[in-house]
Amino acid sequence: MLSIAHLAAQRGDRPLFSELSLTLNAGDCVHLRGENGVGKTTLLKLLAGLTQPQHGEIRWGEQNIATLGDEYYAQLHYLGHKDALKDLLSPFDNLHLAAKLAGNPLDEAAILQALSRVGLARQCDLPVRSLSQGQKKRAALARLLATSRPLWLLDEPFVALDTKAQEQLGGWISEHCANGGIAIFTSHQILPKAIPSITELTLSVKK
Ligand SMILES: Nc1ncnc2c1ncn2[C@@H]1O[C@H](COP(=O)(O)OP(=O)(O)OP(=O)(O)O)[C@@H](O)[C@H]1O
Structure with missing residues (x-):
């Protein structure tokens, strides 16, 4: 189980979101939505433990991810905008x-x-x-x-894929969640049909 309680983030001087609370259980699939710059990538990086929240906490099971450290990283796949591939290999x-x-x-x-x-x-x-x-x-x-890892955090995973590959990826996400995994992904695109029933989480610009 992944739970977020009263999470707040800011980049530079700009507050992005605050008081974000959410609990995800095995099988949950979340489409993270919102305008450019609203904080979707920031939230995924927080969930991946790559950055620290301004306020609030993120728990995996009963424990804060910051205290779990490597034990938490071994539970997830984070796929960022950059594909984290070595070009020469x-x-x-x-x-x-x-x-x-x-x-x-x-x-x-x-x-x-x-x-x-x-x-x-x-x-x-x-x-x-x-x-x-x-x-x-x-x-x-x-x-x-x-x-195989239970938590998938995917930032714009459909970008650059052709229609067939988008459908395939939709199928893999669906299969992952059907097998008890949790998936959270961002996408500005029309989702492939194979995506399972999803929860939509829309971040909005903080005034
Ligand atoms: N390293 C950074 N330093 C300062 N500000 C940053 C940094 N990275 C992102 N930001 C700012 O934080 C805000 C949120 O960025 P983020 O990448 O989380 O948005 P997003 O919702 O994922 O956007 P998009 O839909 O364009 O991918 C933006 O205003 C951005 O300019």
Whole structure:
């Protein structure tokens, strides 16, 4: 269970949101919405433990995520705007390295299977810098499939994907939640049909 209580954030001098409270249980899927600059990425980064809230707290189960530390990071996949890929490495080596650094080393078969599911079987050994934007996004998404983690925090995951890949990703999110995972994602796009029944959380500009 992920719970947020009385959360407030500001960037620079600008308050973004305050008194944000929410509880998410196994199977919940949240579409985080709002205008550009309202604070969606900021909220996802807070939930990923990458930045600290101005006020309030975030709990995983019964414990504050700040006290859980690595134990919490091992529960989540955070996919940011930047795909966190090393340009000179291949999708295969990126996935191998990311899994190793995260403490969940993967064998060759598991890496190839994940890359094949995201449609990169033929590109798995090419340097990432030579891939298209959509292929880079697919390489980043392979992390979700390669290692099972209950919490997915996805910032604009559909951007750069073609229609078929958007539907596939919608299916993976749906499957993840049906299996008891929690997903929170931002998107300004029309959502694929495969997305499960979702909760909409709309942030609004603070006056
Ligand atoms: N590193 C930073 N330093 C100062 N202000 C920042 C920083 N990063 C973001 N901001 C500001 O914080 C506000 C919220 O940014 P954020 O990226 O969370 O918005 P968003 O809702 O995700 O927007 P978008 O829909 O455009 O992706 C914006 O006004 C932005 O200018």
